[in-house]
Amino acid sequence: MKIGEVARRCGVSASALRYYEQERLIPPVPRRGGRREFDDRSVTAVAVVQLARRAGFSIGETRQLVGEFGRNRWRRLASRKLDEVRETAVRLQEMTRLLEKLLDCDCPDLDFCGRVIRKRSNLEKGDPKERRPARGRSAAFTREEASR
Amino acid sequence: MKIGEVARRCGVSASALRYYEQERLIPPVPRRGGRREFDDRSVTAVAVVQLARRAGFSIGETRQLVGEFGRNRWRRLASRKLDEVRETAVRLQEMTRLLEKLLDCDCPDLDFCGRVIRKRSNLEKGDPKERRPARGRSAAFTREEASR
């Protein structure tokens, strides 16, 4: 199967597929006459990568994931990522609830609404050090990211 | 309140705060002797931005969000974002279930596991066009992103 068909079937661009190969997310794809010829193995590898990418794993995380295939660490990585996303979802729900409340109460302006927000949120009052989680790299993967 | 204290209290760097001002996520902060002097208004604005950023809104989305403050569109944007994150969480859970299954069944290698994945996943069989959601910009905000 040539790269174009794989791209169409997997919903990913051909250049992304080349990039995945280059970044070793998938094993080297065999060539025929200079062109990539995807066999079942390769297509499977792409499917695995797609699954991981859609689940929110970064390129580096995905590389580590496929490298750890079948070992216990994999599960740990996955469940940690799940926790991360759940936390994001929780924060978003809090945000949404807050927004809905504000919209309901017909605040006159941002300044007023802001005062409401400051009352309800725990920003700017607690532990003024050691903050900012979930931005940037995820804690679960920093070791491997550093070593490339 | 000077920028350093705001940074410490809100768990964001001073340079990020300058960046937020420059990107109009927060209104211009008043100066005194050339230095930013954050009043309640400004600190509130930062709190709002932090809330949005932690909930997963991008810079562009956050700008639009604070611009739409108090109007109905805001709620629509927020609930759409919630849907997005929920979808991500669902995909991740699917992924995790799949991984757990594979780990449980002690597959001998990636190739074998891959065949299992290909059986269970709906990748590479359905609608070979119109895919790739949730990667790149979110559909909810593309209009404003285009117009900058």
Place this chain on the structure above:
DNA sequence: CTAGGACTTCGAGTACACTCGAGGTCAAGA
């Protein structure tokens, strides 16, 4: 008065995840 630290602007640099363009190759159909 002077040293130090926190602040200022500005431009450049960074990481991620691709994407694009140039310049060339290969294979199938008219």
Place this chain on the structure above:
DNA sequence: TCTTGACCTCGAGTGTACTCGAAGTCCTAG
């Protein structure tokens, strides 16, 4: 045979969200 389209590599470019460094300013303590 020729053309067309899909493919190749390589290097550069893109957008996001900052971060960093240089060079200079301001305020406070000693």
